[in-house]
Amino acid sequence: MWFLRVLLLAWFPGVLHAQTAAGSCARPDLTGGFLVSDQQSYPHESNVAYACNDGLKSAMDGWWGTSTCKDGKWFPDIFCIDERSCVPPEIPHVKYSTTTGWFKENDKLRVECDQGYRLKNPRPNYLPQCIKGSWDLTPVCESEADACDQPPQIANATIIHEATQKVFATGFQLGYICKDGHSLEEGSSKGLITCESGEWTMAPPCTQGTPQVCSAPNLENGYIVPMKGSYQQNEKITYACEDGYKPAVEGWWAESTCGNGQWSPQPLCIEKSACIPPTVINEKYEEESKLWYKNGDKKRITCNEGYDNKDYVATALCERGNWTIVPVCEKSKVACSEPPKIPYAVIINREHQEVFPVNSNVTYQCKDDYVTEEGAKIKSVFCTSGNWTTTPTCSYFNVLFFSVVENCGELPVVANGLVQQSENLALRVSCQMFYKLDGPEKVVCYSSNKWSEVPICKVNYCAVDTAAYEDDSYQLNEKIIYACDYEFKPAVDVAQSICENGQWSPQPQCIAHETPQFCSAPNVENGYFVPIKESYQLNEIIIYACENGFKPAVDAIHSMCENGQWSPQPQCIVYSPGLIEGNTKPEVVPVENCGELPVVANGLVQQSENLALRVSCQMFYKLDGPEKVVCYSSNKWSEVPVCKVNYCAVDTAAYEDVIPDGVKYVVNGERMELKCIEIFFHESHRVVRCRNGKVTVSESNYCSVDTAAYEDLIPNGVKYVLLVSNSQEHTVAGQPTVGGTSETAEGAALGGASLLPSVPEGAPRKRRCSLTPGGVRHHAATQ
Template sequence: MHIPTQSCVLYLWMCALTFVKSEECTRDNFISGNLYNSNFDTSKLDATYPLGSQVRVGCSIGFTGFFKLFCTLEGWKSVGSICELRSCGHPGDAPFAEFDLVKGDDFVFGSEILYKCDIGYRMISRSNTRRCVALGWDGVVPTCEPSRCPQIVPQENVQVIGDADEAMYGNVVRFRCRQSSMILDGPEEIYCDENGKWSDKPPTCKELICEEPKIENGRVRDFVSVYRENDIVDYRCNSRYKPVDARPSKCSKVGVGAEWVPKPLCELVKCTLSQPPLRGTTYVRTMKSVFLPDETVTVTCEADFWIGTPETSQQLVHCRNNGNWDILPICNEKRCGRPDEQGVAYPWNRDRRGQTRPLGSVVRYTCGNDYSPTDDRSEATCTGNGWTPNPLCEAKCSPPRGYSSLLQDANRWEWMKKLGHTQTYTCRTGLRKPEGVQRATCTADGWMPNPLCEEITCGTPPAYDRLAAGPRKWTTKPGNTQPYECMSEYKKPEGVQRATCTAYGWIPNPLCEDKCPKPEIENGFAVRASTGIYYYACNENYRPLIDGWWHDVSCNGDEVGGRIRCIGEKKCGQLPVIPHATLEDTANDDYKEEQHIKIMCDRDYKLNTPHITCQAGKWNMGQLLPDEICTPNHTPCGPPPKVDNAVITTAYQTEYLSRTIVTYQCRDDYVMGPKDSLTCKNGDWGENVIHCDKCCQDPNDEALPTTADVEEEGSVTTGTNPDLVHDVSTTSNKEVEHSTSGP
């Protein structure tokens, strides 16, 4: 009985303990239960709560919500909502910018947005992001301002069109050269990009220069490497090729660049045929449409068609070297147009321009005044040789107006003649026939000459513009004389003082003659200008001795001065000037094709080509310029070093040949050191050992002016002004030395 009693007591105690525990709720039970969410803040919860307790559960930082726990016999019960992320609302728009959500899915705690300025704007705020924190969005809405490009400072000869100082994104500035003879070297326009940078560097202006064109199937005949504005390139196409454009190609400004206008191009010389042939035209045994020079094709015309002449129905046509057919290979329909003769009237006076009529057409016609039909029925027929009869109308001449007062022994019926008839006649006293006329002729326009006779008078003399002084009115009768004077470049014929009117005009004729006779030029011709200068050019296949296609010579006293001579176009005239060189055979001025002229360079210069050659009338120097033929053997030196209180006793140069010696001379009151000269050695003057020392000076004397003072006054120079060097040298007895002798 004792053991069962103890067991019963233990059981009751355990039941009582279990009941007490069941009346409490714990924090651990909540955390481990299904009501818990990681967004809750449980740091402030007690470990246990008695039955019936109400507990407000807070949210972690960045979360929000209203959540209560109730401790019941069944454990924790809840009301309210769980903790959710806290919203920061809209972050705010930035002018000229957009933003993207770069972290998170909404504007809630922990999310982050990134602002980006619009194209052409830049961020000036320190930060371009905002984050949603517990108290809302951090920072401020950033600011964007327009991107600006740096100021453009163009070269002096470049003109800027547009805002080059305050340019913003999208602004465009354009450039052009202030001088029309220059072109842009760089872009014609640039723009300010979204990053505040210019799209390209500003251009510069350079001289308008065209390079030698590369001509396919042709070659340039000039020995020129650089062409300037308006220069014309002389080129020739290869055999069987011809220029595309007959105009000369000129170096021209096109837009902002330099181009050849028109572009020098060569095309194959060819003649073309229309395939298939035009109506009425047949080509004999050929189907091709392109022919080379000297090739031929036979053209046959169908009935009522002709080629060459209206009587020809078949013709062999040749392709010429210029790409044209000697006869157009097209058969023409035989038709009759307006008769090509005088006096024809109806019906052709009513036809439209270019209107023709087919073969066999018969029309009745009339003739104009002073004409009559040659056909009795006044009918014209269109034939293969044109209108028949031929001519359709015949002109008739009636007596000329006023013939009785002009002619001796005038007979009316003698002057009623047909077209082409000639008539002898004699003019009355005081009248004469026009110069060169012996007989009168009946023409479609009446009797010729008209009038038949004219009064014998002297009018304005020929070459009137040569007179310096004379009567205003020159019209007078034979036998009268007039005083006159010639212009300075003309003279009266020897022994003549006055002009005399004769039946044959003024004597002498001309009244004034050239002081200098017109030069007789073999293979050429000359034209005199009003200034007295003769301009001359050469005949085909010849050219002047001096370069160029024409030249001028002036009148010196009674002679024409200057070298007037025409040589073959493939010969060469005067020799080119080649610095530092001697050319053989310089006495000659007429050099033949492929003739070589030997070149000898001066001492200390090396020869880069042994000779020049006459080719096609120009001197071929082997692609070298004249100053590139003889070049120094050694590297030249620049100006010698400056020495205080001294000058160099020769004129200033920018370059000195190797082994050139320059001598210094001290100013007054200074003496030269041990050495007074330096020698250029392959581009180097060596160590400067020249110095000028002050002579002995009384301590009481005032200090002499410094070199800089003297130079400022312009009385002493260091070799930059030859005139000042001469002034200093006259004050010293030192000998001026300068040597360019070789080793």
């Protein structure tokens, strides 16, 4: 017990070493939530994470929040509010007042735009209202028509203003001061400029000698007003373009300002069919290298992390002055939404966001006195294929209740199961093949040195003794699934076999394992993985990630223990677009360097990252070649794969007993059932299989019987009889069985007779498969 008390104190050192230095913050008084980790005081610049109870949320609008201690105060404030309440919306250029920092449900928001802005499309006598935690209307403040943009740069002077802003209301005045050694013409070092009807008044220059002037710009295909030989510092011109041309900015006219002998922006007329760069929401920001694009030019849109190009459209096309098919950046299918809320836990390594890109990780930390199922305080989860890996469960930890597993002595024994220590405070139980777990997967040691409930492994199979059946046979195209003893494995990847022409294909066979069944912990340089153990069972999976500057050597972040080896091998490689030291491969450069994307017939080529294209095939085709294509420094593409046919075609009209439904396509290696027409019963069908481009169609599973051909039967027309697999006599192709009862679709014996005439000698018989008597075979039970 002494050991556990020491362990607990080691987990919560903040309780023993509270900070009391100057500038520290006192413990926040949080109602309706909890802190991680909870201390009496926190030093300056330290962060604290917190979460709120069910029905509440943080004032940061997420289920968890963070705050920073700055000079004795918490920023932002820490408190929990009703989840139906609303936090003030983040609206640019909007002012509103609140005494609490939040609004109750049904409260209304009275907004006022900053100077130089006005409400866009205002609705008379209507204010935004808080409804179930969200605002029913989000107001927008747009700049007034007579407002001014940022003031022009004044040579040799500095603007005097408390804060930076982009828009100034008409009538607003800004002061400026000349730098040392410079002054205005009247000798003063200070001046004023005023916003008047959307324009700044001319600023008297700060000069030391002769002020810099601008010569008249050389504007092709356009004209300037006023037209002069030279222009003073900060003097503006307005220009427009000839027919067939337009300014390289929005609008049919534009302005430019003289500053330090240069025009800003440079007056430029472009063809009317040209385009200026488009604006795409959630596009990855890159400094624009081109001011405009010619008619017919293309621009590739790269989305932010966590977003993909909708419908795989990544290229915008400039056509006659407008962008056609402008790409849209939408949430990626493999990205994750916010991680799930876990009781008694918060997220400590990420601020709240709506979308997390694939391979992101977040770290949960349990509140004080709570631990994960592994007995730890923190646990990381990863975003993979649009879902988060298994999240933790934080449970109350009482040192008087649990003990380390060593205190309970010998491990419990579970028949047909495996018991192993998974962490310091728990055992994990798993069952052998053909058994299933009944009871808790984890077992802990109580402080009384007794084990908690120990599960059992129950039988999960059926036993069949082939020697007990005189006619142990299978129908044509009938399939079996088999399994091997623990020390053996199937000789093929899929333990299935099909009866074909009296032979099993492939032949069921069990062979000895060639390599150990357990894997040791992998050595992942420049990366890390979970869960961490000394050894791993067959088919056990780990998830790994790489440090900054590195990436997985393959697309997957999972690896499975297979025959004593990890597949694929976890490996982190340098993530750099240039050559890596010691690498003799050609240098890989951004895909834009290779120009037009390669074309793959019956395939789709799309940019998956800055340095690679990803190729996928349409349905019924399979990829032959590398999935990724890169651009080499020679501006040549690497090997481009092809999409090969991967299907068989079956014309249903070729079979008179099948419901006609046109041509059907079956993927290679798969099967399809063709339904028979109504007179042959809806249960009846033919089975179509496609193997290596060749199609096979099973025989019909019925027989026809003309009752008029038998004088001892009541005449009742032609009857159709479904074949049964449990008959004691062989079935003759096209004839009913003998020695058992054959039933019609109505379930009655034919004409009241229980036996039919014997089968003529020499009639063709169906080929069937038999299992060689070999003891008991186990078939896994299905749910």
